Amino acid sequence: MNLEQIAAKIRYTLCDVSSKTKTPHLGSSLSCTDILTALYWQVLNVEPSTPSMPSRDYFLLGKGHAASALYTTLAYRGFYPVADLYQHGQTDSVFEEHPGINSPKGVDTVSGSLGHALSLATGMALTCKIQKRTNRFYVLMGDGELNEGTIWEAAMFAAGKQLSNLVAIIDFNKLQGTGESCEIMHLEPLEEKWRAFGWHTIRLDGHNISAITDALMDAQSYDKPVCIIADTIKGKGISFMENDNNWHYRIPTQDEVEKAKQELGLK
């Protein structure tokens, strides 16, 4: 199975779990599926059999509402069975709508309040430098999340300390909770903004898994933190969800899930 096929399976499972468990944020999860696939299959030093391996790389999900994208990626990567995902959002489930302290194996931090992950990762990356450890830290943020002031506090700090073990990835799908990201706040020019904050900046197609992989590998060769701005489509992969912000909260019917399955080329 190639990586595109893995991503297609993840997308289908996202739709099916959302439909069956009535959990939202499908559009947000679909937009970052290819980024997570590149990270977990090509880049991150993680072992599903030993999720707490001290030398592991850390992935922090800033946009915690896309928890299902992370949970599903980890399931396909072998951290736990895919069938477990159908506990999402249920009583006593480890798969909470936003990752909590009881999260399943492979989820390293709590998430849900936007603008925390980059600061957490900055503290972790700084500490690893002090401890002379080689772990690397990857943070995925939404474009709406960039509204939070703490992002820019952390961005200035991380660049000031030349945290070369830190990578920020922006899932730039141009839509946030209730509208267009670039209208709600003045986001662009985003590359120049991060560059001005002292980061090495790369902009790419956030649905091109090999381009994402190349950029993430390249990110290891700079003496400063790296920001990857990934242009994405909210609801990517399912025609009737793409760029329709209703899918920030909408739950698909089983008929819609079947239609999605066909569009994804799955039997």
Add this chain to the structure above:
Amino acid sequence: MRNAFANCLTELAKSDTSLMLFYADIGNRLFNNLKEIAPDRTINAGIAEANMASMAAGSAMMGQKPFIYTITPFTTARNFEQIKIDIAYQNQPVIIVGTGSGLSYANLGPTHHSFEDIALMRSLPNMNIVCPADSDELSVLMPQLIKLNQPCYFRIGKKNEPKVHKILPNLKFGHAYTMQEGQTVAILATGTIMPLAHDLLIELQSKGINAELVSFHTVKPLDTQYLALACERFEHIITLEEHNVNGGFGSAVLEYISEQPKTPRVHRFGIPDRFIDQVHSTEDARKKAGLTVLDIITTLKNRAVI
């Protein structure tokens, strides 16, 4: 007290490499000695307190025991949500140090006052709260907080607070410390208000009331063992703090006592529920807030306590 904090941390950080300090660009020269022995563990986080709190949590997740340090409102209220989620919910051993608490920086105005910090921190599960009264209490309690390995709020003063103990007190985290045993009336005080509590004790003694005086350095967890006995022993319990009377130490005491079978009357003294401004000193501000022996005695007389 801030010098005692810096000295204590410097001493402890020599042998304990897990200790590190994030400070939000204050304390000019205060941490020079710490910087000398642990330059890479003395981090100026910039004037970005929310980021500082989360970074400290991240650092704790990688095995360190970080302190975050700045003036109280900026290290408790400004970054409260980061403390709630990243430190308290994730149960990380970060020690949040609020310097210049209460009215320590009275002349700097309401921006630099903190009458809400205990209330905020009390409302967080997993959080411990310790308010030393002077540099001795600080230096005795600080190693215990580090050993605790849990989220902690350490509410300290500014500088040159009068010493309240004749000898170094044998304080234990979580246990109220009785400074003067007494009957009928107990004065329970926390933090830098202790000298006023002592003056109140003397005043009550002069009126023939042998009150008890207790340092409640630990506000959370509250020493309910002491309070349970106090319910039996006293008719009146006076609480004193440099904090809003709503939600702070006095409220914690009142909440506990109200649910006991025998309930002494609780008289809470602190900052009334308003902002205190246009003042030039801590003493001046305390007068405006009604935090003087005379004001307290008047209230106690009006309530027929004395």
